Every structure is written in structure tokens, then in C-alpha cells.
Amino acid sequence: MDNNLIIYNTLTRTKEKFEPLHPPLVGLYVCGPTVYSDVHLGNCRTFVSFDLIYRYFLHLGYKVRYVRNITDAGHLEGDMDEGDDKFAKKAKLEQLEPMEIVQKYTLGFRDMMSLFNALPPSIEPTATGHIIEQIEMVKQILKNGYAYEVNGTVYFDVEKYCKEFNYTILTNRQLEELLENTRELGGQNEKRGRLDFALWIKAKPEHIMRWPSPWGVGFPGWHIECSAMSSKYLGDSFDIHGGGMDLAATHHTNEIAQSQACNHVQPAKYWMHTNMLTVNGARMSKSKGNGFLPGELFTGNHPLLSRGFSPMSVRFFMLQAHYRSTLDFSNDALEASDKGFKRLMNAYGLLDKLSPSQKSDIDLKGLSDRCYAAMNDDFNSPVLIAELFEAVHIINSIYDGKTAATAQDLEDLKLLMKNFVFDVLGLKEESNQTDDMGQLLDFIISLRSEAKVNKDYATSDKIRIGLNALGIQLKDNKEGTTWNKI
RNA sequence: GGUCGGGUGGCCGAGUGGCUAGGCAGAGGUCUGCAAAACCUUUUACAGCGGUUCGAAUCCGCUCCUGACCUCCA
Structure with a gap:
């Protein structure tokens, strides 16, 4: 097994020699998509990047457990801890059940990954399938004293955590500056500290996705799902945690805090972050509306x-x-x-x-x-x-x-x-001929070859030009004539 | 405003001190009835200014431009 692999670790901001915790096993967790809308090309780039990484580990002979979650609950639209979650909002818009939204876009995501020839992960857990694990984790964090409950909602106590751990270890930001630049707490806000974030959120009466918990009916906060599922399937401490760079400052920072507060260990030895896909220099994102969708890409039906x-x-x-x-x-x-x-x-x-x-x-x-x-x-x-x-x-x-x-x-x-x-690299041949069409074309090409042998170039050119108009390009080589779709 | 990245030839994109990455486009050529394709060869570069060095795209300083994050996003 090759042991010269060097990985850039966001945690230390340096390239480090890769040494798995339990060779030949490698535990890899990657934050998957939030399935409330179609994945765009930018999302796909991250998963293609990790597919390359996964494939190379496999090629080197490692036994990899690759966990990539599906976020299907708990993600809030707009301001922190307020309003509907994305699934409920989209469900209203499309007049569907929230789980219909989840199913629709989960299948769409898998189709897309399959088109890009990305290997499926070993485990693809969902947030809604791990509510119990998340509640258990919140309970442990509360028990350890790093969280507090207010009126059915449980918040992570960042200030308390900072006394013992480095909260900004991933991004190296100064805590004071973070505090200065975080918005003021409103009068009605239940949070004690500006940086505190929700582990469990009390459901409003109209909220559709809801589960019972020790703190009343509610739903999990966004960050807790990855902490709960990664430790369930890979252990409290595992090799690599990955995701898009945009997740580092908030989501991953909070994941580390949750795992440390719960288990008192760094969840991952190496943190890997993939960069963004840009369009005209600006990040492709859902909210900017500059995303490319699968259909647009493959059909070319897009202004750019x-x-x-x-x-x-x-x-x-x-x-x-x-x-x-x-x-x-x-x-x-x-x-x-x-x-x-x-x-x-x-x-x-x-x-x-x-x-x-x-x-x-x-x-x-x-x-x-x-x-x-x-x-x-x-x-x-x-x-x-x-x-x-x-x-x-x-x-x-x-x-x-x-x-x-x-x-x-x-x-x-x-x-x-x-x-x-x-x-x-995970590339594959894209066969552009179906058997029926191939045989038909072989026949036409043989007719044209006869015409060429007879120096009847008017006919041979007519066939070539005619096929070209139908989207078939003929190429004359030493060995004969080949064709491909334009 | 803070934090962290970038600025490489027409385009995309590697490269961290000396040895012209690579792909595409452009140019020339081979092949060919013609064309296309394919193949071969090949031009053009390191944002600006200053510094360190025998030597800098690469290190240091300043300036300009630009992106991401700090609020949902891979």
C-alpha cells in the first residue's frame, strides 16, 4: 500500500502525511446536499472531487467507509432559528408533502451523481432517519454543561465552550471580532450569547416536520445531524471529514464544537474542503440564481x-x-x-x-x-x-x-x-452508437465507400452532407470511414 | 469592517527559488478526390513598483484589482 499520500488539512492549514487511524481502514464523512431543490453544477463539483478522493483511496488498497448524508430536515430558511424550514416552504410552493420534496430531490441528486459516474457512498444516512441519535447527542451535550434549554429550544453555549476549547480552530478567526461582527441579539431572542446556535428547535404549531423530544415537540438544528451520524457510523474520532469550503466557517465549526462538547475528542483527524465553482468569477449558488441545472447542461438550453x-x-x-x-x-x-x-x-x-x-x-x-x-x-x-x-x-x-x-x-x-x-479519475467511455443505428450507418457507409471507389464523388458527398445535417459526422481515415454524433 | 484566499500567454488551468506543466484556440506541416477528423511541430506568460539573491512567476514589503466566508448554500 502506498504510504506517501499528502493531504492538505484545513485544521492545521498545512499539507500533512496521511496516516489513517486504523489502517487499512479509512473513515470518510462528507456533508451531502440539502434536498429541497435540484442540485446544480457547483454542488456536483464537490461530490465529484470527493469521488476522486474516494476512488484514489480504493485504488491504493484502503478499505474505505464513505458516509455522505442527505439533509432532509432541520435546515432553516433565512435568519437563524426563525421561520419555516426549507422543506416546508418548498412543500407549500409545490403543493407536496415535505417528504415528497425530499424524495423527489434525493432521487434527482442520485441520478445526477450516477450520470457523473460518481460511486455511491458506503452509507447515505438521512437526518430524519437519525432523530433519536441527534436527541441523544443533545442530551449528552446538555449533561456535559455546554448547552441550555429555553422554552423548548436547546442552544449550544459557545461562550462556555470557548473557555476550554478553540471554537475558531478551523478558520482561525478572532473570537472578539466574531462577536463584534455578529448581529445584536433582539429583545425577544432567547439566546444568551450572540454566537450560540440551536441544537434542537421548538416547532411552531403550523410546522409540519416535528418530533417529540425531552424538550417538547420540535426538530433538530442543522449542525447536529452530521455530528450524530458521523460518530454513529465512523466513531467519535475518524480519519477525514470533508465538504465545501462554504461550510467551514459555520457548519463545520459548530460540528467540531458539538462533538468536542459531547465526546471530548476532535471528530476528524483531517478536514478537507473543496473550492467553489464560479460563473464569471462569482460563486455559483442557489440563492444567486446563477446555477446550472443538469438538463440545461446536457441539452445546452442555457444563455451561456x-x-x-x-x-x-x-x-x-x-x-x-x-x-x-x-x-x-x-x-x-x-x-x-x-x-x-x-x-x-x-x-x-x-x-x-x-x-x-x-x-x-x-x-x-x-x-x-x-x-x-x-x-x-x-x-x-x-x-x-x-x-x-x-x-x-x-x-x-x-x-x-x-x-x-x-x-x-x-x-x-x-x-x-x-x-x-x-x-x-472515474471517467468512462460515452458510447455514442446504439446497435440498430450503428448497423444502419455501417450499411450507408458501405454504399458511400462503393461510390468513392467508383469516383462518384457527387454521391459520396451527398451522403456525407446529408448525414451531417442529421447530426452524424463522417470521417475518412486510412482504415475506412468512422462516424460520430456531432 | 474582520478573516482567509486569488491575480499566470486569446481561454481554462498546474507550478513555491534555477530544469519553458497540460488542455483548447492560433500558426505551419503530414495524410486525403475534396472536406472533416486525426497526428506531428510551434509562437505568446507570470497585476504593478521596490527589495533579498549569483539567480524570483515562486521569498519579503508596498500599491492596485478581485473572490470566498463572517447571514441559507457544496
Whole structure:
């Protein structure tokens, strides 16, 4: 097992050698989506990034338990601890039960992940399925003295916590400044401290999603679900906790506080945060309304897109940037990635057609080492992809007869490509032909070839132009004619 | 206002002191009835000013611009 993996840990703001708590096991928890609306591309980027990370751990031979939750309760719209939760609001809007909203968007999310070829997590727990665990955790935090109950709502006592623990450990902010910049408590507010947040919230009479608890009927606060579910499935202390960077300052900060207050241990050894997808330099977000939806992306039905792009082209586009960098989304950038991806896949296809030589003038070991070095350096997929394009260059060169490789080298090259392109990067071939259509086209192409042999170029051009108008592009190569959808 | 990031060639995006990442676009070429595609070769860069150094895109200082978080968001 490779043990040279380096991970950037938000907790220490440095790159650290990865040493699992209980090798060969790795516990990975990632904050999943809040399923009250369609996931947009920005959400997907985070999960594609963690899919890459998950896949690389698997490739290295670790036994990974990957837990990614579905938030289906407890998330409040607008100001803290006031008003309806997002599910109730959306349910009213769409005239559905809250759980119908949850079901609809959970399935939509899974479909999207599947289109992007993201492996399903080992466990995908829901907040509503773990109300008991959350109540137990709130009880323990109360018992340990880090929370207080007011009128059916339980708040986390940040001030008390700060006396013993570093509340801002993840973001390194100054507590005094946090206090200064947090809004004043209103007269009717029940919270003692400005930074206090709700662990359990009393349900108003009209609130639909509600559960009984020792403090009356209510529902859980947003942050407690991840603390409760991560410790249930991965233990009080586990290897990696991940999520989008936007979650670090609030959600993850509070998660750490809850877990420390409950169990007196840091929940995760490594905290990993993925950066945002931007559109024209601004963050793609639900509230800004600049999100791209799956349908718009694949059909191209969006003002910023000139055409539709396939899920694998988009995945490749995402992987061409490092997960901790912002990535700017544009039609041109997508177009570039689409072509690059096709070039990579084309070279992979050539691997089967290469003829072995007696000697080899390629350095496969060096190439392989550089691929691993790239991924070991905090999952640097863009550098890995650059190395894979070196492999593309080698493959094309062998195909042209300009470079020689032994049968063994060819086999190793193929294995290398398979490992990194398919297993680690999680790309897959996007077959663009159905059997019926393929056979039909083969027949038409054979007619055209006859015309060409007879130098009847009027007919051959007519077929090519006609098919082009139908969205089929013909390409004449040495071996014959191939086709693809435009 | 506070905290933390960025500013790399036409575009996207790696790179933390010396060894021109990579992809796309552009240019030239090979192949081809033509075209397209494919392949080969190749030009263009490190926001500005100052400093440290034999040497800086990379370290330090200042300036300008910009993003994220601080209030729901991956």
C-alpha cells in the first residue's frame, strides 16, 4: 500500500502525511446536499472531487467507509432559528408533502451523481432517519454543561465552550471580532450569547416536520445531524471529514464544537474542503440564481452555453482543476475540456491497435511514478491529467511507428491508462452508437465507400452532407470511414 | 469592517527559488478526390513598483484589482 499520500488539512492549514487511524481502514464523512431543490453544477463539483478522493483511496488498497448524508430536515430558511424550514416552504410552493420534496430531490441528486459516474457512498444516512441519535447527542451535550434549554429550544453555549476549547480552530478567526461582527441579539431572542446556535428547535404549531423530544415537540438544528451520524457510523474520532469550503466557517465549526462538547475528542483527524465553482468569477449558488441545472447542461438550453455537453466532458473539466482552487465555468472552457477528453479517449482506443516491437524506447516506470506522485500530492488531478497526455503522446507515436514498445510495455501502458483514467479519475467511455443505428450507418457507409471507389464523388458527398445535417459526422481515415454524433 | 484566499500567454488551468506543466484556440506541416477528423511541430506568460539573491512567476514589503466566508448554500 502506498504510504506517501499528502493531504492538505484545513485544521492545521498545512499539507500533512496521511496516516489513517486504523489502517487499512479509512473513515470518510462528507456533508451531502440539502434536498429541497435540484442540485446544480457547483454542488456536483464537490461530490465529484470527493469521488476522486474516494476512488484514489480504493485504488491504493484502503478499505474505505464513505458516509455522505442527505439533509432532509432541520435546515432553516433565512435568519437563524426563525421561520419555516426549507422543506416546508418548498412543500407549500409545490403543493407536496415535505417528504415528497425530499424524495423527489434525493432521487434527482442520485441520478445526477450516477450520470457523473460518481460511486455511491458506503452509507447515505438521512437526518430524519437519525432523530433519536441527534436527541441523544443533545442530551449528552446538555449533561456535559455546554448547552441550555429555553422554552423548548436547546442552544449550544459557545461562550462556555470557548473557555476550554478553540471554537475558531478551523478558520482561525478572532473570537472578539466574531462577536463584534455578529448581529445584536433582539429583545425577544432567547439566546444568551450572540454566537450560540440551536441544537434542537421548538416547532411552531403550523410546522409540519416535528418530533417529540425531552424538550417538547420540535426538530433538530442543522449542525447536529452530521455530528450524530458521523460518530454513529465512523466513531467519535475518524480519519477525514470533508465538504465545501462554504461550510467551514459555520457548519463545520459548530460540528467540531458539538462533538468536542459531547465526546471530548476532535471528530476528524483531517478536514478537507473543496473550492467553489464560479460563473464569471462569482460563486455559483442557489440563492444567486446563477446555477446550472443538469438538463440545461446536457441539452445546452442555457444563455451561456452554445450547445450541450456530456457528463463525462463536464467531469473531465472539473478534474482539470485542483479541488482546492476555484474553477470558472464557461462555454469556452467546457469546449476545450470536451476536445481534450475526446483526445484522451481516442488514444485509449488506439491501445488495442498497437504493434509490439522487440525493443522499447519509452520510460513507463517514470511515467507511472509521476502519475502516483501527482495524486499523492494532495490529489493533484490536473497534474495527473498532464501526465496522461504524455501517455497519449506516446500512444500516438507508437501508432505512427515513430516509437517502439515491447508487448510487455504495451500491456503495462494499457493497465496504467485503465487504472488512472477509469478507476481513479472515474471517467468512462460515452458510447455514442446504439446497435440498430450503428448497423444502419455501417450499411450507408458501405454504399458511400462503393461510390468513392467508383469516383462518384457527387454521391459520396451527398451522403456525407446529408448525414451531417442529421447530426452524424463522417470521417475518412486510412482504415475506412468512422462516424460520430456531432 | 474582520478573516482567509486569488491575480499566470486569446481561454481554462498546474507550478513555491534555477530544469519553458497540460488542455483548447492560433500558426505551419503530414495524410486525403475534396472536406472533416486525426497526428506531428510551434509562437505568446507570470497585476504593478521596490527589495533579498549569483539567480524570483515562486521569498519579503508596498500599491492596485478581485473572490470566498463572517447571514441559507457544496
